[in-house]
Every structure is written in C-alpha cells, then in structure tokens.
Amino acid sequence: MKESYSTPPIAQHIWDTKYRHYEHGVALDTCVEDTWQRVAKALAVPEKNPDDWQARFYSILRDFKFLPGGRIQAGAGTAHQVTLFNCFVMGMIADSMDGIFDALKEGALTMQQGGGVGYDFSTLRPRGVPAASVGSVASGPVSFMRIWDSMCATILSTGARRGAMMGTLRCDHPDIEEFIAAKQDRSQLRHFNVSVLVSDAFMAAISRDEDWLLVFPANESEAGGELLMRAWPGCDDPVPCKVYKRIRARTLWQKIMQANYDYAEPGMLFIDRINRLNNLYYCETIQATNPCGEVPLPSYGACNLGSINLTQFVRDPFTVQAWLDFDAIGATAATAVRLLDNVIDVSHFPLTRQAEQAHRSRRIGLGLSGLADALIMLQIRYGSSEAVQIAQQVMQRICHAAYQASIELAREKGAFPLFHKEKYLAGAFVRTLPESIRSGIAQYGIRNSHLTAIAPAGTISLLANNVSSGLEPVFGSDYTRRVLNRDGCYADYAVTDYAVALWRKDHVSDDFPPAFVTAHELAPAEHLRMQAAIQPYVDQAISKTINVPVDYDFAAFFDLYRQAYDLGLKGCTTFRPNAVTGEILHKPDVEHVVPHCCGLEREPD
Missing domain, CATH: 3.20.70.20 (Anaerobic Ribonucleotide-triphosphate Reductase Large Chain)
Structure with a gap:
C-alpha cells in the first residue's frame, strides 16, 4: 500500500x-x-x-x-x-420441521456468500407444546437457535469474516424468559446477537405495574385455556392465542435488565415504533433486523x-x-x-x-x-x-x-x-x-424507499487509519485490537486513534488533544443523548453501544432502556464488561478476556 x-x-x-x-x-x-x-x-x-x-x-x-x-x-x-449486501433478514420460519430446516438452508447459503442474517424466532411454538403429528413435544425456539449457531460456526465467509446473526423474540412469547437467559452460558449461542422485540403495550404495562400475558397462536387440537385475539407474525389478521403464563410486567423487565447488566444481552428493539416509522408501513411488517440492529x-x-x-x-x-x-x-x-x-x-x-x-x-x-x-x-x-x-x-x-x-x-x-x-x-x-x-x-417520486442508517463501521473505520467508528466515541488513545487472520487464528495489533495520531504529529507524544474523551469516561446518559440527537434524521435505525462502567449502580442502569424508549430511539444496546462476553478491545498489557460476540470478524462491514 x-x-x-x-x-x-x-x-x-x-x-x-x-x-x-x-x-x-x-x-x-x-x-x-x-x-x-x-x-x-x-x-x-x-x-x-x-x-x-x-x-x-x-x-x-x-x-x-x-x-x-x-x-x-x-x-x-x-x-x-x-x-x-452486508446483511439480510431472512424469511419467516414456518413452525414445522420442514420449515425450520428450509430456513436454516437459506441462512447457510446467504452466509456462504458473505451476508449476515437476522431471524425472528417468534413463530416457533414454545417448549413443551404437543406436536400432535409426531406424538412428541416441541423443544422451543431457543433449542433451534442452537442449530443455527452450530451452522454459523462452520461457515467462513468471504475473506476473514465469519457469518453474523441476529435472533429476535417477541416480549409476549411463552419462551421469552429462556431467551433472555440463553447467552448467560458462555458456551451457548456465541455466534448470535439477540434482542427482545419490545412492544408499546409492554412498556405501558410496565408503567402501570400490570400483569403481562405470554401467549402463542392456539392449535386447533388444543382444548381449554384462556384465549385472546392477537396479531402474530405470518398472519394477516389477529388470531386466537392461548395464554400460557401471566407475569408481572415489571418482573419480566427486571429479568431483561439484570441479564443486560450481567451479560450485555439481550438488547431491545422497540418494534412498534420501528413499524410505525417505517417508510413502507403500507406494504410490509418488520419483525427483525440485521445483526447489529441498524437496519x-x-x-x-x-x-x-x-x-x-x-x-x-x-x-x-x-x-x-x-x-x-x-x-x-x-x-x-x-x-x-x-x-x-x-x-x-x-x-x-x-x-x-x-x-x-x-x-x-x-x-x-x-x-x-x-x-x-x-x-x-x-x-x-x-x-x-x-x-x-x-x-x-x-x-x-x-x-x-x-x-x-x-x-x-x-x-x-x-x-x-x-x-x-x-x-x-x-x-x-x-x-x-x-x-x-x-x-x-x-x-x-423517489428512487430509494429508505436512505439513512448508522452502521457500526468498525472494520472499515480501521481500514481508514482507525477513525472512530460510526457514532461511537473513541475507545482510547492507544490500545490493542484483536482481529482474525486468514488462517482462522487471532492476532493482536497496537492501535492509535486517528485524531490522536494526527495531533501527535505537531505535539508532544504523550499529550492529548484538549477535547479528547474516551467511551469509558462518558456517562451512559451522554451516550444516549448523542444517539437521540440524530435519530430524527435516520429513517432506519442506529447501531450504538451504551458503554456502562463495571461499578455502575444497577438501580441507575435499570432505567437506561426506559430512557432510550422515552427519547424516541428504535433500539438500544448496552455493554458492561463481564466474565462471559469480555471485550475485544483492551488497553496494552491488560490480560485478554473472552471476546464479545459482535467482534470485528462478524460486523456487517
């Protein structure tokens, strides 16, 4: 070069x-x-x-x-x-063995050509529901996500880039609690980013401290139980849904927040807002995003x-x-x-x-x-x-x-x-x-239905002499970045931030620009302010990580996603360093920990 x-x-x-x-x-x-x-x-x-x-x-x-x-x-x-194309959201997964493995095949073919994939698993029946045709019971969406995870692990996409995946589940699916806890085991679903599809009704139930119903479309062969009409993916009109469980909305929210605090996932997608603000609201319904959430x-x-x-x-x-x-x-x-x-x-x-x-x-x-x-x-x-x-x-x-x-x-x-x-x-x-x-x-008329989105841009920003990525603040002046080689092994590189390197050309080497501030020196509220500032001019969504210090009080953390919702965001992701997800960026001479699931080799760029 x-x-x-x-x-x-x-x-x-x-x-x-x-x-x-x-x-x-x-x-x-x-x-x-x-x-x-x-x-x-x-x-x-x-x-x-x-x-x-x-x-x-x-x-x-x-x-x-x-x-x-x-x-x-x-x-x-x-x-x-x-x-x-960087990423795709795949088709609806039909709730049958044929449908599941057809969807798996489509995902494999897409990742083989270099595309990341997003799936909504809400259409799969919950764990324990009878599968009358074969005389067995369903194992639930999380169990099938593990098959996708194994498939993804075997596919090396173009260059040194492994396939990225997003998995979503509705906040009223009966298996939502299992979904929330799925990545708390460091051996599970490491190739997925996961997000809960949060509805306006759920947010309202939290505010009013009401019960929240976990439901799934009723099988004609099932008898008894409470039924209600509910819109559901793949159904043109509301369908009868069986109530599987009642849980306090705030209890479910607490579980999501605790998982985020301890394990940095699942994220949240405010799905009703996403659909309400969709430029093609009149001809499509959205249930998932690309792997990093910006589209x-x-x-x-x-x-x-x-x-x-x-x-x-x-x-x-x-x-x-x-x-x-x-x-x-x-x-x-x-x-x-x-x-x-x-x-x-x-x-x-x-x-x-x-x-x-x-x-x-x-x-x-x-x-x-x-x-x-x-x-x-x-x-x-x-x-x-x-x-x-x-x-x-x-x-x-x-x-x-x-x-x-x-x-x-x-x-x-x-x-x-x-x-x-x-x-x-x-x-x-x-x-x-x-x-x-x-x-x-x-x-x-207009040539393109949608025009703006804020991607993480991590890899291409490194290519451009390590400019700060996307909307994110600077991680540090000097640090070590772990990247994937062509042989599948990792290598560590010393990295200097672009603005710092430019400043040092004319200043003392250990000096910093006056406005220099790192992601970890910012309060979470400052991260949210920057994301909220540009959302009105983004017709799709924004990939942004709200960095949270290890010692950040859980009571303060508990309200971050509510703030994100109130600020008009379409989604939110937080990251607090922890033993399971660790971090892919680290300061020099700091012991390596397990890399976070959304490492450079799996970003959609």
Missing part, C-alpha cells in the same frame, strides 16, 4: 485480508487505490456515462472520504459469486450500507478556526446515494427472493463514521451540548442531501417499484422532511 494511505499495520492487515482482490492466490490490487478504482469502475457500469461516474465515485472513495460497506469493497469488480427489514430484505468519514471534512483541525465543511459533506452524500443505488443492480444475491425484495424497495443505508474524531479535531467534547448540536446538523445535512439525490435519481431512472405517492408521503418519517423535499417526491 502507498505511504499516503493506511500506513498503520492493522489497516494494512484489514485491507489485505478483507478487501484486497485476490484470484487463485494472486493479488490483483497492488495498493488501496486499485481497490478504489475497482469498486468505482464496477459500480459505474449501470450508468449511461460510466467513465464519468467512475471518476466521480473514485473521488469520494479516495482518501477514505466515503466508506462503502465491506461486502462492496471486497466483492465489487471481482469474479467472485458473492453478494455486495430493520421485512422478510428477505437486505442492507446496502456506506458511511461518510467526517474526519476528511474538518478544515484547520485543532485550531480556533477549525470548521466542518457541510457543503462537501452534502455533495459526497449525493454521490454516495448514486453509488449505493447502483450496488443493487450489479450485486449477486444468494436467494431469488432477496433480489426481488431489494429491487422492489431499493433500500440503501447511508450513514457516518469518524464523528468522535471529527469532534476532537474541532475541539468539541463528545457528549456535550455543542457535540449534540453538531451531530444533529451533520445528520440533517446527510439525510436531506440523500433524499434530494434520490428524488433526482427517480426523475432520471424511475421510482422504486413499491412507491405509492400518497401513502409514502403520509409516512410518519417522510412527514418530517422539508416541504421542498416532499414536493419533489410528489412530483418525481
């Missing part, structure tokens, strides 16, 4: 093992510029003037200004039969991600004149929308239904990375009121530039097939857009 780019050893490792183009063991990308040109050329193919667009795409890829999702960087312009998707939906690296738009860093070039950010966002839209047309898909879903909705997920480092370069403390304001302004500019670009694309190439003007404009999120954008949608 050339001296001007990715000089840190870990960046070279990431490029070489994950994104560099090899054919039969021979490296065809000699430097990262070759990778940028390969990607730009491949994604310009659908254009009428491909040479022109190749140059434009290269201009935003150059210097890591725009970071496409890892599957794009690894696969675009190669002969490999891989998907360029809620319908069955066979796919996430097509990219992040704008904000560090490349800070002018005069570390000076009193430091400023952020919003116009350049907006122009980059517009070009990135076109690049990501073209991904849909050139990508392979593991399954036909995934291709159909992607082409019908043309979802993309444009986000940001390097925010924390950009704030340091602007001499603004992460979590401060000024940081909240800057984050809002940046995400607003990205969102509005992306929607405007998608309108122009629709004018040129046509709207996405599922577009329905009146219903789309009536959507809760779309109603918040400026009138000029809404008028443009009314006149020309």
Whole structure:
C-alpha cells in the first residue's frame, strides 16, 4: 500500500485480508487505490456515462472520504459469486420441521456468500407444546437457535469474516424468559446477537405495574385455556392465542435488565415504533433486523450500507478556526446515494427472493463514521451540548442531501417499484422532511424507499487509519485490537486513534488533544443523548453501544432502556464488561478476556 494511505499495520492487515482482490492466490490490487478504482469502475457500469461516474465515485472513495460497506469493497469488480449486501433478514420460519430446516438452508447459503442474517424466532411454538403429528413435544425456539449457531460456526465467509446473526423474540412469547437467559452460558449461542422485540403495550404495562400475558397462536387440537385475539407474525389478521403464563410486567423487565447488566444481552428493539416509522408501513411488517440492529427489514430484505468519514471534512483541525465543511459533506452524500443505488443492480444475491425484495424497495443505508474524531479535531467534547448540536446538523445535512439525490435519481431512472405517492408521503418519517423535499417526491417520486442508517463501521473505520467508528466515541488513545487472520487464528495489533495520531504529529507524544474523551469516561446518559440527537434524521435505525462502567449502580442502569424508549430511539444496546462476553478491545498489557460476540470478524462491514 502507498505511504499516503493506511500506513498503520492493522489497516494494512484489514485491507489485505478483507478487501484486497485476490484470484487463485494472486493479488490483483497492488495498493488501496486499485481497490478504489475497482469498486468505482464496477459500480459505474449501470450508468449511461460510466467513465464519468467512475471518476466521480473514485473521488469520494479516495482518501477514505466515503466508506462503502465491506461486502462492496471486497466483492465489487471481482469474479467472485458473492453478494455486495452486508446483511439480510431472512424469511419467516414456518413452525414445522420442514420449515425450520428450509430456513436454516437459506441462512447457510446467504452466509456462504458473505451476508449476515437476522431471524425472528417468534413463530416457533414454545417448549413443551404437543406436536400432535409426531406424538412428541416441541423443544422451543431457543433449542433451534442452537442449530443455527452450530451452522454459523462452520461457515467462513468471504475473506476473514465469519457469518453474523441476529435472533429476535417477541416480549409476549411463552419462551421469552429462556431467551433472555440463553447467552448467560458462555458456551451457548456465541455466534448470535439477540434482542427482545419490545412492544408499546409492554412498556405501558410496565408503567402501570400490570400483569403481562405470554401467549402463542392456539392449535386447533388444543382444548381449554384462556384465549385472546392477537396479531402474530405470518398472519394477516389477529388470531386466537392461548395464554400460557401471566407475569408481572415489571418482573419480566427486571429479568431483561439484570441479564443486560450481567451479560450485555439481550438488547431491545422497540418494534412498534420501528413499524410505525417505517417508510413502507403500507406494504410490509418488520419483525427483525440485521445483526447489529441498524437496519430493520421485512422478510428477505437486505442492507446496502456506506458511511461518510467526517474526519476528511474538518478544515484547520485543532485550531480556533477549525470548521466542518457541510457543503462537501452534502455533495459526497449525493454521490454516495448514486453509488449505493447502483450496488443493487450489479450485486449477486444468494436467494431469488432477496433480489426481488431489494429491487422492489431499493433500500440503501447511508450513514457516518469518524464523528468522535471529527469532534476532537474541532475541539468539541463528545457528549456535550455543542457535540449534540453538531451531530444533529451533520445528520440533517446527510439525510436531506440523500433524499434530494434520490428524488433526482427517480426523475432520471424511475421510482422504486413499491412507491405509492400518497401513502409514502403520509409516512410518519417522510412527514418530517422539508416541504421542498416532499414536493419533489410528489412530483418525481423517489428512487430509494429508505436512505439513512448508522452502521457500526468498525472494520472499515480501521481500514481508514482507525477513525472512530460510526457514532461511537473513541475507545482510547492507544490500545490493542484483536482481529482474525486468514488462517482462522487471532492476532493482536497496537492501535492509535486517528485524531490522536494526527495531533501527535505537531505535539508532544504523550499529550492529548484538549477535547479528547474516551467511551469509558462518558456517562451512559451522554451516550444516549448523542444517539437521540440524530435519530430524527435516520429513517432506519442506529447501531450504538451504551458503554456502562463495571461499578455502575444497577438501580441507575435499570432505567437506561426506559430512557432510550422515552427519547424516541428504535433500539438500544448496552455493554458492561463481564466474565462471559469480555471485550475485544483492551488497553496494552491488560490480560485478554473472552471476546464479545459482535467482534470485528462478524460486523456487517
């Protein structure tokens, strides 16, 4: 790689093992510029003037200004039969042995081509329910999740990346307590991230200290028991559901909170809010997300991600004149929308239904990375009121530039097939857009149903000289990062934060920028404030970890997810170091512990 780019050893490792183009063991990308040109050329193919667009795409890829999702960087312009989409939500799992293993096969085929997968296991009958056709009893959704976990463990995806999975379960499923406790054993479900689908009704029951009913659709052969009508995945209308258990809502909440405090999972997805704010509320229902939670998707939906690296738009860093070039950010966002839209047309898909879903909705997920480092370069403390304001302004500019670009694309190439003007404009999120954008949608349609999402961007941020990842604060000035080699073994690399490295070029080596603050020095409420600040401009969701100190009081922790709900977030994930999940990042000379399930090799980038 050339001296001007990715000089840190870990960046070279990431490029070489994950994104560099090899054919039969021979490296065809000699430097990262070759990778940028390969990607730009491949994604310009659908254009009428491909040479022109190749140059434009290269201009935003150059210097890591725009970071496409890892599957794009690894696969675009190669002969490999891989998907360029980071992750998928799979189809509904039919509650039968055939249905379960058909779904397992689809997941295996998807992960084989490099895609992470998300599944909702709520359709599987609870443990102990009779399976009349074979004269046995059901073993429950958690038992079948273990089969997925074993399958995932055997599949090594493109490069040095193992398949990532998200598993969800409704908060009213009879096996929800088993699901909550499933990962408390360090040998169980280590390839899954898990989240509870939390409904508005559950949150209301907690507030009112009411009973909460655990239910499942009634089998016609079952007699007796209390029944109620309930909407259920895979059913067009509410169906009779049998009540299996009554539990105090606050008791169930306590179990979720204690599991989070002790084991960092399960996370929460506020599923009613997700569906209420879905731009395609009128033609789909969402029950799951991609593995890191930033893209809620319908069955066979796919996430097509990219992040704008904000560090490349800070002018005069570390000076009193430091400023952020919003116009350049907006122009980059517009070009990135076109690049990501073209991904849909050139990508392979593991399954036909995934291709159909992607082409019908043309979802993309444009986000940001390097925010924390950009704030340091602007001499603004992460979590401060000024940081909240800057984050809002940046995400607003990205969102509005992306929607405007998608309108122009629709004018040129046509709207996405599922577009329905009146219903789309009536959507809760779309109603918040400026009138000029809404008028443009009314006149020309829009090319992409969804446009913004905040991915963790961990691996691609390392590639870009270790800029802070996604929305996250800086982990530390200097630390050790564990990554996966091509041979399946782990290696440790010393890493220096991008802003710190830039500062040290002109300052004493053991000195830090004035605004430097780490994730562990921030209060959990400051993490939440930053996530809540940009959610109004994210039409999908945000992958964000709320770091919690080991000695943080449980009484204070108990209310964090309620705060997240009240702040209007679509989901929340906390992480408090513990003996089971440990951490993948650690300071130099600190003893290693078991890596967290969402390590770099399984991030959706």
